[in-house]
Amino acid sequence: MAANGAPTKITQGSQTKGGIGESTLRPDGTLKVTGEFAYSSDMWHEDMLWGQILRSTVAHAQIVSIDTSEALALPGVHAVLTYDDLPTDVKHYGLEIRDTPVLAHGKVRHHGEPVAIVAADHPETARRAAAKIKVDYRELPVITDEASATAPDAVLVHENREDHHAGHVPHPNILHRQPIVRGDVARARARADVIVEGEYTFGMQDQAFLGPESGLAVPEEDGGVHLYIATQWLHSDLRQIAPVLGLPEDKVRMTLSGVGGAFGGREDLSMQIHACLLALRTGKPVKIVYNRFESFFGHVHRHPAKLHYEHGATRDGKLTHMKCRIVLDGGAYASASPAVVGNASSLSVGPYVIDDVDIEALALYTNNPPCGAMRGFGAVQACFAYEAQMDKLAARLGMDPVEFRQLNAMEQGTVMPTGQPVDSPAPVAELLRRVKAMPMPPERQWESSEGADVRQLPGGLSNTTHGEGVVRGVGYAVGIKNVGFSEGFDDYSTARVRMEVVGGEPVVTVHTAMAEVGQGGVTVHAQIARTELGVTQVTINPADTRVGSAGSTSASRQTYVTGGAIRHACELVREKVLEIGRRKFGSHHPAWATAELLLEGGKVVTDGGEALADLADVLEGESVEVEEEWRHRPTEPFHPRTGQGNGHVQYSFAAHRAVVEVDTELGLVKVIELACAQDVGKALNPLSVLGQIQGGTTQGLGMAVMEEIVVDPKTAKVKNPSFTDYLIPTILDTPTIPVDVLELADEHAPYGLRGVGEAPTLSSTPAVLAAIRDATGLELNRTPVRPEHLTGTRRSEG
Amino acid sequence: MRVNFTVNGRPQEADDVWEGESLLYVLRERLGLPGSKNACEQGECGSCTVRLDGVPVCSCLVAAGQVEGREVVTVEGLADYAGQRSCGTGDRTSPSGTARDTDSQTGEGTRLAPIQQAFIDAGAVQCGFCTPGLLVAADEMLERNPDPTDADIREALSGNLCRCTGYEKIMDAVRLAAARQSEGA
Amino acid sequence: MDFLRPASWEEALAAKAEHPTAVPIAGGTDVMVEINFDHRRPEYLMDLNRVGDLFEWEVGAESVRLGASVPYTRIMENLRAELPGLALASHTVASPQIRNRGGVGGNLGTASPAGDAHPALLAAGAEVEVESVRGSRRIPIDEFYTGVKRNALAADELIRAVHVRKADGPQQFSKVGTRNAMVIAVCAFGLALHPQTRTVRTGIGSAAPTPVRAKVAEEFLNAALEEGGFWDNGKIVTPSVAQRFADLCSAACNPIDDVRGTASYRRHAVGVMARRTLTWTWESYRGARRITEGAA
Secondary structure, three states, rough: OEEHHHHHHHHOOOOOOOOOOOOOOOOOOHHHHHHOOHHHHEEOOOOOOOEEEOOOOOOEEEEEEEEEEHHHHOOOOOEEOOOHHHHOOOOOOOOOOEEOOOOOEEEEOOOOEEEEEEEEEOOOHHHHHHHHEEEEEEEEEOOOOOHHHHHOOOOOOOOOOOOOHHHHOOOOOOEEEEEEOOOOHHHHHHHOEEEEEEEEEEEEEOOOOOOOOEEEEEEEOOOOEEEEOOOOOOHHHHHHHHHOOOOOOHHEEEEEOOOOOOOOOOOOOOHHEEEEHHHHHOOOEEEOOHHHHHHHHHEEEOOOEEEEEEEEEEEOOOOEEEEEEEEEEEOOOOOOHHHHHHHHHOOOOOOEOOEEEEEEEEEOOOOOOOOOOOOOOOOHHHHHHHHHHHHHHHHOOOOOOOHHHHEEEEEOOOEEOOEOOOOOOOHHHHHHHHHHHHOOOOOHHHHHHEOOOHHHOOOHOOOOOOOOEEEEEEEEEEEEEEEOOOOOOOOOOEEEEEEEEEEEEEEEEEEOOOOOEEEOOOHHHHHHHHHHHHOOOOOOOOOOOOOOOOOOOOOHHHHHHHHHHHHHHHHHHHHHHHHHHHHHHHHOOHHHOOOEEEEEEEEEEOOOOOEEEHHHHHHHOOOOEEEEEEOOOOOOOOOOOOOOOOOOOOEEEEEEEEEEEEEEOOOEEEEEEEEEEOOOOOOOOOHHHHHHHHHHHHHHHHHHOOOEEOOOOOOOOOOOOOOOOOOOOOOOOEOOOEEEOOOOOOOOOOHHHOOOOOHHHHHHHHHHHHHHHHOOOOOOOOOOOOOHHHHOOOOOOO | OEEEEOOOEEEEEEEEEEEEEHHHHHHHHHOOOOOOOOOOOOOOOOOOOEEOOEEEEHHHHHHHHHHHOOEEEEEHHHHHHHHHHHHHHHOOOEEEEEOOEEEEEEOOOOOHHHHHHHHHHOOOOOOOOOOOHHHHHHHHHHHHHHOOHHHHHHHHHOOOOOOOOOOHHHHHHHHHHHHHHHOOO | OOOOOOOOHHHHHHOOOOOOOEEEEEEOHHHHHHHHHHOOOOOEEEEEEOOHHHHHHHOOOOOOOOOOEEEHHHHHHOOOOOOOHHHHHHHHOOOOOHOOOHHHHHHHHHOOOOOOHHHHHHOEEEEEEEEOOEEEEEEEHHHHHHEEEOOOOOOOOEEEEEEEEEEOEEEEEEEEEOOOOOOOOEEEEEEEEEEOOOOEEEEOOOOOOEOOOOOOHEEEEEHHHHOOOOOOOOOOOOOOHHHHHHHHHHHHHOOOOOOOOOOHHHHHHHHHHHHHHHHHHHHHHHHHHHHHHHOO
16 A cells, blocks of 8 residues: 655646746646645554654754563554664664664764654654663763864774764864865965954854754565655665665665755765665564654754964955864764865855965864754854955955955866865855845835834844834845865766656656755756757656656755756767657658757757647657756865865855844844845746845754754753744844846856856845944954844853 | 534545644545645634635644534635625626536636635636635635725734735735625625 | 543543643643653653643633633733733733644743743732642632742642633733843843722743842832822823833742843843833833723
8 A cells, every 4th residue: 555645756847838937837736725735744554653753852862771561561553673673784874874773772973963763653753762762871081072082082983983974084083074175375465465363153053944854764574675755865864774784786675755844964874774674674664753852952053163363365365365164063973074164164264365374173072962054054153254354355455355255266167275266156256246236125114104113123023122222233244155076076967868758748757866855856957858859748757766866955956957867868868759750751751851950849840940840740649758967067185184086066156235224232134135146147936046145044044043952051952942942033033135136157057057046045144144243343353143143242240 | 433423515534543633634635625734723814714604714723523513615615615605695696696517727718716816817726725714714714794995804813824815916806806796696 | 651631621630630640741842742751751751632621711801811721812812802912921821833833821830931921920910820630729829839839739639720810900911031032031021000900010020040020120100100190190100200110020030041141131121121011011001091082
């Protein structure tokens, strides 16, 4: 029996004509507004059990003993599993480094680490059973920052490291370190008329996707398992899951269920292996749904960071050099930290021309929550710091902050600190110009004839000011983000495209393993097929592991890479269709042999516009199917000591202008407007592009003024794992977000497009910070800014 | 325990309900109505918003036993609910008021409430997890306040978190639904 | 867990007498979160939604008798004239969805220092009507909060209503949170002018183990207003008086550092809110006086 809620094909009918460049509407829109769209947490199966995870209550401890007997004795409990029950020798997983235990063994390394799992007939039974498992911990000292990690007597978070970074790091509690050295900083420094230094702190942000981790594992008759799951990358999950289960990959079938947002937080595994283990052990389908509390422990977060920067500039405003040191807290397990380090170091200079740099970025192993992928991926932390530096430099030089940035802005041809030339448009100065040219929002919009409208003032509905203490500020920022997987990673996608005649109409079916997480890949992929193959009806098959890997829905890469794979497969399909056409009709018209032929409007047409045949006739009795892998240009690893190498495939750029009003007495902030200009190369779906830019901008706003996972420095325990105390922006916190989209084609990319999703998350945060600095005159070297930072009330009393 | 109540106009009975279960759990896991979403279970996100005797509430904060004998409208019943309302006022001209042939795969042709159609048209749906709760809340606001200011919309929807859109397209969708509603009236 | 569904107030009292550990649930704002997150597994849950009496209010000559379950939305919409401070506070409670179900009875029952209604009730002056099968009593609001999340209820008692003195002058409520909506108070402040008695009353939330009044500040301001003849001459409150009042309100706090804010910030913010709400209420009082004089 199929699981209830298994995804079905999504077909868009002939009312949707849209090829690329049109704001075609989402094919899953109707299902999503009627509540019929099946998310992973909506999956249901007759006779299914509920899984529950028991997590560590301490951050760092030896596990002296685990007693599951009382839990097993509870009626309704079908299985209780610990490390000892794992079926094979593979007991760890990880994106790059297999350092994460499926279930804790001997030791727990962070608060909330999975220790045991339970399957029971009702979630409450499973919770009661988990509560009856007795775990005896002997607590160990916690490593929480660089000082404690590298102290002479520091406890090692991971003993006996064997990963490929272990050989080049200065301390076993440093997971990975990437220096980049270029030019001669000492000589350049001597040229500087002003030197500005800053020490910056970036808090721990959570992806806070709204659909918590969940999935359903269904045991299959052949001894395998079918997992319905919300993830960002089915095949990466599969590669990590199968060996732990002791199954060949073809016996672990994976189907993408509806995904309630991701933003990087679903790049690592969460409950996948646990659900499969319980299903295989009990022989019953097992559903696991995290609640919000557990979700905060169930996925990695954005790395908190300490950043030290030094910049110099000449009197006439030219940057001379940059030195920086970026320390990222990777937490207890590696996740994507090495790649985040690569990004933080290689993008640490920002979108500016600086020939002489001395850069170091590293990630620590600590007992804090594991950190990994989140929208912006290492570039976000750096952007916050270098943009603060740009404002400081401009102020020291008495220059306008936007003009100062424009004077130093990179452009096509600029060489990155890694030695890689930027070989496509880099309209940094232009984006700044555009965002600055947008009309300013009117002053004092909160004033009305009936008095102050508190909804438009800092504090909002809480009625804290009627205008008292309110000061406006304006700030600018711009950032640079790489698109796609970097540093020599074999970054490819696979598309299967089929064309046939159904009911007299030519129909195209596209099958990829691309994870639709809300971004609209399914919309754009159908648009590509329409454009390439000239049909209106395109069916997007559910994403699953019956087709090759699509790579991750991250790094702003799916439109580029899976879109590229679909275009490539479509081109091959077109060739085959034309071959059939030539075979069938070639004798009817000489143009079949001589002209450039296209597929348009359901017909084969010449480049002169003459119709040669209906596709329905060409494909009568035949179908064409192609499955192909497609890769973007190869990249290279960064040299471990110099950081040199053509590490990135494409860059994307966005600039923001923030207008804020700050209640300077209470330290409350209202963002009035957050304007953005971004170059997207080519907007395949303009409406979706706006959605990405506005959504990314708002996540950056959250990081500026409210979002932070607070970890107790003494215990490494998370203090606010809930939506009561981890706040994300409401609609009353979010301003209007006017967007100016620039389309300068990147000739190396399909259709000239540029990945869109991440760049707006970079510059949004520093723009808001700059605006708050403008309003308050405060230095503000940390984000998020809290009221106590704006009112001089940070220190505890007594 | 057993709970009897009305959901989207139909009487429903749930058996063997554990006393600590929420209305949200009963809807999703016992009545096969998973449209209301579980995103926080603490009244801090609005994804589970339903109408209880006409009033928008977080169904995660309603104990199952509290709905005995009461009426619940979920996103699954929103089109009918809005349709009855517009029939009641003589408004039958909403752009989506007519049913077309329904495509079982995409739901195309499904009868939609004006606010549902507006969310699709304005691009207010991305991952869609917040969408059901927002639709129920926005529909109720337009019922009370057919001509809302932007500040009114923001206040009425301030209990519904969205993580994908930055809310701009949601604002557009509500404005669009209000405009279509007033054209149709 | 058992679910009790009393159909009337009398049945509810009888059930509570029989099962003193029964946890009453009305709007569910606090209780359901505790259940959903496994923080609490009461032996009995007692639904009060079927007790219609709790959803009603009566406006009397001196005070409003506000049923424990009257939703905050109703208070905002219907009692702005009589209970302006509480109406403003109601508007800051959580989200529209929660304001549609939650009522003052829940705030009082939970007695969290962060409950939004408390400062407004303290400032207005109120009595909590509680009852058990043993009888009914009224607890003055100043005696109601006995400790962190503790109140003066006996195990067999239920909150039936709160009697809030009708406003005889301007009232204000202000709350600091780190978000512009749907936020738990970092700290909050309520202020009510009582021209009839020529007194002011205050309420402070989230800045001490319980909601508290700033009594020293009230006494100072009462004396200063009296001494300067402000009630009669309707002059602007001297900035130094307002600042002294604000400082004394800050001094009435006994806050802690937590994930929502530092103690030092709370003390500071209460002072700012005290000064601002005094300005707003006093301006309003002066305006009302001018209108009254103009009409006379």
